[in-house]
Amino acid sequence: MVNKIIQKMESLLGFIHIPSRDRSVLVGDMKLPFDTKINGCKARIDEYGRLWSDCLRNKFPVGTKVEVVKANEGYSVFPVKTESEPISADLKQDLGVLTELSTQREDVRLPIIEPYFQTDSLCVLNEDVLKTEAISPNSIDLVVTSPPYGVDIKYETYDDGIPYTEYLDFTGKWLARCYDFVKDDGRLCLNIPLDKNKGGQQSVCADVTTIAKKVGWKYHSTMIWNEQNISRRTAWGSWLSASAPFVIAPVEVIVVLYKSAWRKKHRGKSDITREEFIEWTNGVWNFSGESKNRVGHPAPFPVELPRRCIKLFSFVGDAILDPFLGSGTTLVACLETDRIGIGVEINRAYCDLSIKRLKEHGVCQKRLLEIV
Numbered sequence: 362m363v364n365k366i367i368q369k370m371e372s373l374l375g376f377i378h379i380p381s382r383d384r385s386v387l388v389g390d391m392k393l394p395f396d397t398k399i400n401g402c403k404a405r406i407d408e409y410g411r412l413w414s415d416c417l418r419n420k421f422p423v424g425t426k427v428e429v430v431k432a433n434e435g436y437s438v439f440p441v442k443t444e445s446e447p448i449s450a451d452l453k454q455d456l457g458v459l460t461e462l463s464t465q466r467e468d469v470r471l472p473i474i475e476p477y478f479q480t481d482s483l484c485v486l487n488e489d490v491l492k493t494e495a496i497s498p499n500s501i502d503l504v505v506t507s508p509p510y511g512v513d514i515k516y517e518t519y520d521d522g523i524p525y526t527e528y529l530d531f532t533g534k535w536l537a538r539c540y541d542f543v544k545d546d547g548r549l550c551l552n553i554p555l556d557k558n559k560g561g562q563q564s565v566c567a568d569v570t571t572i573a574k575k576v577g578w579k580y581h582s583t584m585i586w587n588e589q590n591i592s593r594r595t596a597w598g599s600w601l602s603a604s605a606p607f608v609i610a611p612v613e614v615i616v617v618l619y620k621s622a623w624r625k626k627h628r629g630k631s632d633i634t635r636e637e638f639i640e641w642t643n644g645v646w647n648f649s650g651e652s653k654n655r656v657g658h659p660a661p662f663p664v665e666l667p668r669r670c671i672k673l674f675s676f677v678g679d680a681i682l683d684p685f686l687g688s689g690t691t692l693v694a695c696l697e698t699d700r701i702g703i704g705v706e707i708n709r710a711y712c713d714l715s716i717k718r719l720k721e722h723g724v725c726q727k728r729l730l731e732i733v
């Protein structure tokens with residue numbers, strides 16, 4: 362028998378990290394990884410001794426002390442009553458549901474998704490955001506992201522040159538997924554261009570915002586991000602003539618949306634300073650963009666962008682999701698601001714790049730092995 366206090370990432374993603382000192386009690390000399398069951402539900406112990414199962418996701422509130430024991434078939438896990446923290450009626454009911462579901466779900470194939478990289482507060486999923494099953498509904502406090510812009514950027518995996526109608530169709534699909542992932546008071550900070558002229562003039566911001574509202578998102582406001590990028594302009598349309606001039610605003614936007622209620626139900630700890638609050642609540646943001654060459658990704662945003670969104674719109678310890686992680690910038694910001702960070706990226710090389718950047722910021726995969 363092994364006791365364990367459930368951590369936030371464990372609850373969110375559905376696993377229990379068996380402390381290494383206790384591993385022999387549960388695993389003996391079995392070679393890791395292997396498939397097993399937990400409370401009768403399909404499960405798997407991975408190479409780091411993490412017991413994964415779909416039925417563990419969001420089942421035990423963070424801080425719950427659980428007991429993991431070897432059962433006839435696989436393992437059983439149940440909460441332990443502590444003097445300071447009696448088992449709540451909800452949790453008892455949850456456990457009942459869990460056992461009931463487990464037996465009902467015997468024949469159902471449940472995916473057990475192990476992250477590509479994970480520490481006690483950060484996680485990289487090498488997956489398609491339209492298909493991932495690793496993120497539970499109603500589990501995310503804030504989504505901060507910059508999706509592909511549909512401007513034919515040369516990504517390794519994603520085709521950014523698809524027709525605009527297809528692009529908007531894809532936009533509706535991922536916005537709907539993120540809507541399901543966020544909590545009732547969850548929010549979305551969406552970095553997109555104001556408009557685009559490559560492949561035809563399009564009002565990207567207006568179109569994407571309209572789709573977001575159709576999906577169910579509520580509109581809050583928009584920040585204008587002035588990248589202060591004085592790039593050489595070549596496309597004038599008709600030079601010095603009213604015939605067909607091109608006008609382009611060299612800015613991007615960050616559209617702020619929310620699920621049901623703008624005001625947070627609970628009071629968490631905010632870490633924004635007085636100066637930051639005054640400056641950032643002015644919706645014209647002036648800071649430089651990020652260099653593609655420096656980061657090694659074709660379209661990175663600077664850490665300043667997710668850092669501002671995170672500090673303005675979430676509490677310390679909240680769960681932040683970037684469904685288009687790219688080079689991992691949002692997770693770097695999560696690390697710097699003490700948030701739980703989950704990133705989804707379809708391309709493996711970009712996942713590796715994210716991990717490299719996180720390691721440069723002091724994150725060590727070894728921590729994974731040391732979690733107790």
Ligand SMILES: C[S@@+](CC[C@H](N)C(=O)[O-])C[C@H]1O[C@@H](n2cnc3c(N)ncnc32)[C@H](O)[C@@H]1O
Nearest residue numbers: 489490508519660661662685687688690706707
């Ligand atoms: C604009 S970039 C994000 C850049 C990121 N903000 C950064 O700072 O590096 C969009 C990313 O989305 C990824 N992507 C495209 N389609 C995806 C999908 N269906 N699921 C997950 N990632 C996807 C691309 O590979 C690309 O890295």
